[in-house]
Amino acid sequence: MDWSYTIWIPLLPLIGFLIIGFVGRKLPYPVPGLIGTTGIFGALVLSYITAYRYFFVANTAGSFEPIKGVEMLWMTFSDKLHFNMGVLLDPISVMMLVVVTTVSFLVHLYSIGYMKGDPGFGRFFTFLSLFTFSMLGLVVATNLFQIYFFWELVGVSSYLLIGFYYEKPSAILASKKAFIVTRFADFFFLIGILVISYYTGTFDFLTLNGMSESTLASVGSASFMGMSVLALGLTLAFIGGAGKSAMFPLHIWLPDAMEGPTPVSALIHAATMVVAGVFLVARLFPMYYHVDGGSVLHIIAFVGATSSLIAAIIATTQMDIKRVLAFSTMSQIGYMMLALGVSGYEGHHGLGYTASMFHLFTHAFFKSLLFLGAGSIIHAVHSNYMTKMGGLRKYMPITHITFLLAALAIAGIPPFAGFFSKDAILDAAYMHNKIYFWIGWFVAGLTAFYMFRLYFRIFWYEDREYHHTPHESPLTMTLPLMILAVLSVVAGFVFFYFLPFGTYITPTGEEFHMHIDYFLAGISVLVGIVGIVIAWIMYFKKNDKAEKVAKAFGAFYKWTYNKFYIDEIYMFVTKKIMFGIISAGWMWFDTYIVDGSMNLIGNTTVKTSHALKKIQSGKLQDYVYGVVLGVVALAVIFIYIWTR
């Protein structure tokens, strides 16, 4: 079968980007938006065709071979190492193509309405198309180098989009924070790539994943600080992924990134870029599983569980609706990481892997729906704070219903999408380690609580007077909401009963049967309902119960409200320790040791230096001392210390 057309999937948004970027920015509303949307629509159609051909025509169920649709040699580094660019089609990349193009298309459509009247309309679509191109290039990457390349491009376009409202100082700060934190993590990823590719001699995913346990053990026999080098490389790569996916403690950029336009949050910070870390681990899953008996997976499971718990707790106290959703995203991605971390490899043991991808799939729909709904609300109320909202169900019926459906989905209430994928994750956690299961179970309850706290607070709570009467958003905005709402409802059971994920997406490519464990499902639904009921008691009608509860929790509430002061800890480390202690120490060294010794030598030649100072700046002799001292230091170090 010919797959070479798949190259156009990333290229169409790229062409859109180039057209809008070079000629379309000054065009009248809504032309740039239409160009961008057309480009992504083309990619969407091609992705659907590819998915159909890949899953139903080229392969039979249960044996999905990876296919390289396109492969181009780009640079030869040494005989063994090549930089290639290409399109790799396998179950997870095809699934990601569908997710990315679907959400991106809907967000493009929504943005035509949302960004109407913004002077940066053209610029917005330029960046949005650039982002989509980069993200598609990332998911189809055939090798580590390509994924890193697009990984960075995704980072750059996300930086541009978060800082889109560049008049706002907070947006600039947020974009810088996001860029630098994720770049910092990316560098670990880069070192990880260098280590992995150096020892295995390849960048290629298929070769890497095809290596058997014994091959991996022999190529990675060297050790570094008590770990085998390959385990080290994979851990470093995971740190890169954790940075992009906002895992604790590298999550600090995500809440601030909400300064970007809301459609951006829906696309990048809910459905696509933030799951890149999960995708990376899934992409290298056979390797993660086989190196050192899967020791790195323990780290991943631990980080995932911790992040999901911390984020869910923080989400219960935030007042800015977009921040609630941001922490919720972090929590749900923690779930996906946890599922990967607890996953086995063959047959039904691979449930964690399948569950993780399943949850990624369903989460993309209901979370982007929640964000777009929030955007619609902010559009109407002109505020991010839930204290400024209440009783909105009367004014915005479509937003109300779609938001409710998404909230039910994320709360894990059957038969909505989140129930099936979350249940699979909890099932996998239960098989692996009961503690992870109970953490996940507790988080499920918290999720239902904070989501319905949000829902009741926005749409019920009190009937209030609005300065401008809020009104429902235009069709370009509500249509994507409705489509996503349908997906949030059906994506779960369709892909559980009719086209089960366990048939299509497994670590080995061989199918297994997914089933519901009614005991586990029962208690997790129960905890979800309890969460909803508590939210109903506290927030359905205006009352002071919430304040009382907050008071009862006292210090813990404050602690949580301030996100456990993690940002402050970072500030302390960077400002006080890095800039304070280290540079203060450096200054001390500079003033007393360097200058002091200069002065000591200088005093002996004070007259000459004085004479020279009149002609010259007086610093030259210091430079000469510097050179001489440097030479002496080198000589002393290497003749008397090193050679002995």
Added chain:
Amino acid sequence: MDLSNFFSIMRGEIVLAAIILILLLAEIATKDKEKVIHLAIGLFLVHTVLGFFGVGEGVLFGGMFKTSSLVNMFKNILNVGVMIVLFQSAEWVKSKLKKNERVTEFYILLFSSLLGMYYMISAGDFLMFYIGIEMASLPVAGLAAFDLYQKRSAEAALKYIFLAAITSGISLLGISFLYSASGTIFFDELKPFMTNDSLITLGFLFFLVGLLFKISIVPFHLWTADVYEGAPIGVTSYLSVISKGASAFILVIILFTMARPIMELWREVIYMLSILTMFIGNIFALRQKNMKRFLAFSSIAQAGFIILGMLSGSQLGMSAVVFFLATYIFSNLGAFGVVYAIANQTGKEEMDDYNGFYRTNPLLSVLMMLALFSLAGIPPVAGFFGKFFLFMSAASVGYYWLIFFAVINVTISLYYYLLVVRAMFVRKNDNPIPAFKSDLYMKIGLILPAVGILLLGLYSPVYEHINELVGMFLK
């Protein structure tokens, strides 16, 4: 010595010397000095183009002068760099004419210095090397003082010449140690004598100082910021790019051939200096407000990355260094070009002057952003691959801690490069630098680096070609 062989192997040097002589005559012959500018640029353009065709390789003067296709290729890279410097500086040189200052000397000095670099990188023994390095640095002092009535320009020249004299004195002392231990000054004959013997080690370390000074490696970097700030910008970009590039190139050649037997020693030296240079360059760059000083310190930090690639001692490492130098030349010239154009038109050099620059001069801001992104190593521009290869070569010999430090430094540098980008694109300014037009030469001088940055990033045969030549060289 076969004469035709002589003309073939030394063709580049002969043509360049001829150009210098022609310019001397032209200075006497014509009163219209503007013609001299066009003549100098035109002749050098011809020379640059000729360089790509059929320059022979081989050994002359009993081994004192040797070239290979790698050396010839690097001369071409230097030529392109100088060509860009010439284009960028034409506007400034013309402004000298209006003040009735001399202009021909600028070109004569510049070309003489370049000729010195040719000899330096083709050296087969210490004599030729020393003549080359001195010939390369003496005219630079004259160039640095070219803003005749500016005190800081004279100051820059004086500082440069003093420190160059001291370091080349130390270097010479080292060479004499090496000679006394071995009885030869030829690189090839010295190789068997390179051992852990104290005299050899000491001699070699002393010898290195001269080159480390030119590449501005800490602690021999102290002159850099003052000289870069004081000298005319064209000279600064020449110093920071061409002079540094040529010196780094000959350093890597000497380390990889003559000094290979004592690799264990120089690895330790380079390792230590690389970390020191990256950190100090970056920490100082963080607080600079003047664009020239800012670029000076950032180029010190870049020097730390350059020598990082030398650690591996393998073909991988040498290709990485040469490729990085090529990317660095284009990126730095791009950044300096924009600073140059602005300083020519408005005399402004402070970072705050750049606020709101994008509104008035979008193209220049985009070029500046491209150059800074390349210096910071963001894909897909050239600098990303430069750094990637460097790190790769260091990883290949297991220097993970060094890469870790390098990575921290890339993050720091990213921060301050973004400061400039933010100033241009984001910050508001009530009276930003007004929109202006540069002359044709300046435009070419700005387009060339942009093309280079993109080409080296996206067009892979460049790296493959370098890798192939390095492979031939090391064989």
